Each structure stands twice: as C-alpha cells, then as structure tokens.
Amino acid sequence: MVSVNSTDRNAQDLRLFEALSAENSSTRLQAALTVGTHADPGFVDVLVRRCATEPDFFVRDMLTWALTRLPAEITVPRLRAELRTERAQARSQALHTLSKIGDRSAYPAITRALLHDADDEVARSAWRAAVVLVPDGEQKGLATELAAQLGRGDRTVKLSLSRALVALGELIEPDLRTAMAGADPTVSAHARATELLLRDPDIGFDAAVDEAKRIVALGPERIEGPEC
Structure with missing residues (x-):
C-alpha cells in the first residue's frame, strides 16, 4: 500500500481549498462533494465561510451536505456562531444547515430576532429550522411567535410561514383564530389559508388563499348561511 505523506496531504488540501472558491461553479461543486466524501473535520471553517458567500444554490446545497457529514459537536458550535454575523446569507445558510443536522441543542440559538429577521430569506430559514429543532413542550x-407574522411578505414568504405553522399541528389553531378575528384583511386571509391547509394539506396554497380571501370579503356568516 502506498502511503500519503503529510506534504502530499497538505498539497491535496490546498488544492481543495482553492477549488472551493474557483471561478467555475462545477469545480466548486466537485470540491464540495470531495470534501464531504472524505469528511475531514479540518475543513469545517472553510466550508462555513464558503456558505456565507457562495452564489450558486446547488453548490451551497453541497456545502451543507458536506457539513452534515462532519461530527455535530464540531459543526454546531461553528454554525451557531455564524448566526450572529451581519451577512444575511451567512445566517440563512447556517440556519438551513442546522436544520439538516437536526441537533436540537441548537434550538436556543434560533432567537426571536432571527425568527423576525428583516431579511425574508433569513426569516424563512429560521422558521424551517425552528420547526425541525423545537424541543417537546x-x-x-x-x-x-410565528403566527405574529401572518400577513408578512409575498407569496413565497407567506407559503413558507404557513408550512412552518402547519408542521406544528393543531396547537396553532388558537393563534390562527386570533389572527382571523383581527382587523387586517391580509393577516386574516393568510390565517384562514393556513387553517385550510391544516385541515386539508392537499388543497394547495393558492387555492387556500383564494378561498380565504373569498371568506374574508364576504364574511364568515355569509359563507355559513343563516342558522335554522
């Protein structure tokens, strides 16, 4: 068997480090795959740093996969620290990676500030991660906390929030009823659409939104009809 000496290993590592920031996205993708395949903890910092700046979605996804291949006791503290950085993509991708690792010890790091982050991508990642990592009770x-943001954003943001709420199950119903009874028609319609999705996940978000808007416009008493 031919052994790989430290000089050769260092040269290989250097080439991988450089490939992770290469101009060609296919080169970066292959480098992330190689790093993940070998699962070398020595790459944790460069992987996390690259997540913060990588412009290509598929490469970011491979970087996340590579990080999930490393021991959680190494990656989770590093990702938790990343949640406090100013760069929005760094926060968003760290949240996404934590959700994939699935270590519930990371849940306290998903702060209220992250759940309400002004950047929609960060907030959406925080919602998804929180639902995955939230401890029992x-x-x-x-x-x-999530229901307080009903009515936020465009269709994509609303859909993400509805999915996060529905994933929590029937315990969201009191918060939805409160939101539906409010004066803001956008919030009310979003809450009703989320309730419809909770009752029938197969209905589809757009159909649920259309039905919710109809109910809000006509008033629930008009939909239900007069009592006998």
Missing part, C-alpha cells in the same frame, strides 16, 4: 410558544 416549546411548540406552543413557537407557534405564537
């Missing part, structure tokens, strides 16, 4: 508090 804390789901209700999370549901209330």
Whole structure:
C-alpha cells in the first residue's frame, strides 16, 4: 500500500481549498462533494465561510451536505456562531444547515430576532429550522411567535410561514383564530389559508388563499348561511 505523506496531504488540501472558491461553479461543486466524501473535520471553517458567500444554490446545497457529514459537536458550535454575523446569507445558510443536522441543542440559538429577521430569506430559514429543532413542550410558544407574522411578505414568504405553522399541528389553531378575528384583511386571509391547509394539506396554497380571501370579503356568516 502506498502511503500519503503529510506534504502530499497538505498539497491535496490546498488544492481543495482553492477549488472551493474557483471561478467555475462545477469545480466548486466537485470540491464540495470531495470534501464531504472524505469528511475531514479540518475543513469545517472553510466550508462555513464558503456558505456565507457562495452564489450558486446547488453548490451551497453541497456545502451543507458536506457539513452534515462532519461530527455535530464540531459543526454546531461553528454554525451557531455564524448566526450572529451581519451577512444575511451567512445566517440563512447556517440556519438551513442546522436544520439538516437536526441537533436540537441548537434550538436556543434560533432567537426571536432571527425568527423576525428583516431579511425574508433569513426569516424563512429560521422558521424551517425552528420547526425541525423545537424541543417537546416549546411548540406552543413557537407557534405564537410565528403566527405574529401572518400577513408578512409575498407569496413565497407567506407559503413558507404557513408550512412552518402547519408542521406544528393543531396547537396553532388558537393563534390562527386570533389572527382571523383581527382587523387586517391580509393577516386574516393568510390565517384562514393556513387553517385550510391544516385541515386539508392537499388543497394547495393558492387555492387556500383564494378561498380565504373569498371568506374574508364576504364574511364568515355569509359563507355559513343563516342558522335554522
């Protein structure tokens, strides 16, 4: 068997480090795949740093996969630290990676500030990660925190929030009823659409939104009809 000496190993590592920031996205993708395949903890810092700046979605996804291949005791503290950085993509990708690792010890790092982050991508990543990592007994508090943002953003943001709420199950119903009873028609319609999705996940978000808007416009009493 031919052994690989430290000089050869260092040269290989250097080439991988350089390839992770190469101009060609296919080169970066292959480098991330190689790093993940070998699962060398020595690459954790460069992988996390690259997540913060990588412009290509597929390469970012491969970087996340590579990080999930490393021991959680190494990656989770590094990713938690990344949640406090100013760069939005760094926060978003760290949240996404934490959700894929699935270590619930990371849940306290998903702060209220992240759940309400002004950057929609960060907030969406925080919602998804929180739903995956929330410990038993804390789901209700999370549901209330998420429901406070009903009506936020465009279709993509609303859909992400609805999916996060529905993933928490029936315990979201009191918060949805409160939102539906409010004066803001956008919030009310979003809450009703989320309720429809909770009852029938197969209905589809757009159909649920259309039906919710119809109910809000006509008023629930008009939909239900007169009592006998």
